[in-house]
Amino acid sequence: MSGTEFERIARYFAPLADEAALGLSDDAALWTPPYGKTLVLTVDQMVEGVHFLPDDPPGCVARKLLRRNLSDLAAMGGEPDGYLLTTALRVDTPEAWLAEFAEGLARDQKRYRIELFGGDSTSTPGPLMASVTMIGCVAPGAAWRRSGARAGDAVFVTGTIGDAALGLEAARGKLDDSSGHFRERRLLPEPRIGLPLAGLVHAAIDVSDGLVQDLGHICRNSGVGAVIEAGLVPASAAARAAGESWLEARLTGGDDYELILATPPDAEAALRKACGLVPVTKIGHFSGDSDEVVVLDRAGRRMAFTRTGWRHF
């Protein structure tokens, strides 16, 4: 790494900042939120060896970091405005790593129309680490909560589930990925920002830890149970080709950054229309009969899982 901490900030991060960041030259940013809006604030980290592999392309690490946070904003029905970034790099981290990381940020800033508000740079003797605090807005009272699901609501999920988890298995050499589809999905999730679903959603969460575990958060917060059919959980063509032996990994592996939506039973047609080109699939329903997540296999038997999703420890 060449130059000083301040030269690196000026070179790689200042070009990503707009007025609010004051040229990344002051102690903090000054941002005036749109009048009358409620702020939505969320933060997630990426730690080398825990959230990404040492050889992952730095641009993808940056973009996944933004997208993991955008996904949390999407799960609240919010729209993003900007973000704060922290990095902890090693003294032997190649400068090219930082340059590619910043290029990745620039790419997704354009795509999602967000700006860098500021951040913090430190060194670490351990694994690389970066975090993003995403800041966005929602109309007052309009945010979706994990607590709004009602018995009788449908359980919908966007996109396909399990590809990123299979990408990790492929990276570990446990699964063929000749098309590169699983790797692509592991490296670059598609946060479901901006779906015009006002009035159609009772509760939502994004799938980061695993479908079964994250659905459980809606159930616990809403005081309802859920029954879903594993056979209805949307699978990509590559996941279908990988076979049924990967089903549990797909349902519990996480890193999907798709949305689980609790919607009123009569909202299906409107939901599909509003989602447009974003695939949305009904996988079950919420129920007042229990407070747990029941997953049925193709024969209608209840599935048991060794773990329902990711736990750090």
Ligand SMILES: Nc1ncnc2c1ncn2[C@@H]1O[C@H](COP(=O)(O)OP(=O)(O)OP(=O)(O)O)[C@@H](O)[C@H]1O
């Ligand atoms: N260290 C912490 N300090 C304060 N609040 C925390 C901390 N860790 C988590 N939380 C809060 O706990 C709740 C759940 O956090 P969690 O990180 O599990 O959600 P998530 O970001 O949706 O999931 P994931 O981290 O798997 O993407 C959130 O409201 C979050 O703000």
Ligand SMILES: Cc1ncc(C[n+]2csc(CCOP(=O)(O)O)c2C)c(N)n1
């Ligand atoms: C190298 C490597 N090992 C494992 C995983 C899988 N993984 C790690 S943390 C997490 C849950 C979300 O994170 P958090 O709860 O910390 O926000 C998942 C699914 C990965 N992506 N890369």
Ligand SMILES: [Mg+2]
């Ligand atoms: Mg989190």
Ligand SMILES: [Mg+2]
């Ligand atoms: Mg989340």
Ligand SMILES: [Mg+2]
């Ligand atoms: Mg998250």
